[in-house]
Amino acid sequence: MTDRLSVDASGPISGSADAGRSKLILALLLACSLLVLLVVPQYLNSYWLRVLTQVLMVAVLASSWNVIAGICGYFSFGNVVFFGIGAYTTAVLMSQFDVSFLVTIPLGGIVAAVFAVLIGLPLLRLRGHYFAIATLGINLGAREAVTNLDWTGGGKGIWLQIPDMEPHAFSLYVFYMMGAMLAVTVAGVILLLRSRAGYAMRAIRGNETSAAVLGIDTTFYKVLAFAISALFSGMAGSIYIFWMGYIEPGQAFDMALNIQFVMAGLMGGLGTVVGPLLGAAVLQIFSELIWSHFLQIHLGVLGLLIILVVLFMPNGLISLMPWRRK
């Protein structure tokens, strides 16, 4: 298969036939990785299972961030707020109302999406840096609010009951939940890109004023993109809290996590389906290696990596892939 890829890349580009073939290759690649993800985990120890679950989670978050930042062009810098809201929704429902975990996942997403609509209506009128920093502020504000409220456990956080499962089975269960979540997210993004709404969002990214002139209801589609982004992030947050069994404000509204998925998106290539997934896998595995080998300087190495990506690969890893080369 790798042979065919390289032949394709060096051959002349022949319009739609070639595009069709590269789509086929892409689909095959995805199917293979899906198969690997389904079979291999059974044989992994819990350490690598944890790392892979983390990769999947960052991939979900990067893909959903991609909806607002990559497809719609609004660089939200505090998207982790939706993750935190989803996590807290699940935590509160499970610990105080005994709602079952599976029911809380969509609820976590919906609460986050409603929140996105509420803050999106005023904030999405801001452009550029102003929107980025306003969302950063929203995240800090949400963190402060949760720390000061009583029913969210304040700064102490919330503990969940330990699920009645054997540890390795539990790790596997969470892994597959997160994997299913990623599949849902990617399917959502693909459907969105092919829909009318996806075209509208890309038109807004291209030039918002022109899009409005063409009759696109820009406010509606911007808020929609924000809400979709929040929906998936919130659901990932729900699964995360179930996985950890414990949540506190600093961990739910964690800027470091926000940076991770933003970096994953940028490294992979924004606005594409595969880019954020690729970026998440490369970045997470890379930083896991740095963590375990160079604990003292891992921040600096990550910083250096960011600088190198921005300087030398501004369009992301996806631009290096053979089927993208022109």
Place this chain on the structure above:
Amino acid sequence: MLQTLVNGILLGGLYACIGIAFSLLYGVMNLLNLAHGSLIMIGGYISFFCFQRLGLDPFLSLPVSMICMFVIGYLVQKIIINRVVDANIFMVMILTFGIDLILVNIALLLWSADYRTLNAPYASQNFQLGPIVIPLLRLAVFCAALLLTAALALFMRFTATGQAIQATALDRYAARLIGIDVMQIYAVTFGISSALAGAAGVLLAMVMPIYPELGGPLTLKAFIVAVLGGLGGLYGALIGGIVLGVVELTGAYIIGPSYQVGIGVAMLLAVLIFRPQGILGKRFFSEVTISD
């Protein structure tokens, strides 16, 4: 209450100094420097080092820190950021975040994660003015911050370099046409901004403890101050700093200290939504446009 107001104004002078340097960068090259807080932090550590190892009075280490930070800032812009001035603004923003991570890591390696304080011998002297107690050190810090701001204003107005910076801010291409080396001006501007950040760090270290992760919250404060005053403008940031200092402390006094950060954020969002051009009003080179 009056005491809180005075404390707020004194703290505000320091905030203004933090915000002006940040706003300068945005005004000249449309750059939101996420490493700003960490530059301040490094400045604070330089003065800490001078005080502990060389016994240098904190106010005397001010120029040392400023010179060091000017050189660091100049080189960062010259070597790294100048390469991407035409890239997407968010890529540049992420780039400064990468620089921020490296600065934090350097501080962690050199000075460890401990909280450090500069205890100048005169740190606890006060004087009484009617019913109000004024801490001498805070007053001195306030005055130093105001002097630095004034110095920057004079520099921008009366020196050739300052005028070249203003010309570049107005129109980069036109500036190049009249013979200004834009890349050089960018590097000098980043250097000046870093020097001010370094000075702010020295002043900050005198009134509160410093630690390597101090940068993030400070960057947010710098942004709030700059937005309050009108992003990109210099003199608005002075007002913005004092407003933030007063509102933070009086708010904390009325509602409770755990809401101090929340109050700042709430104010930021309110200004962004209702008055994006800043309290003072004039729209500078900002890109805020209200759609629909």
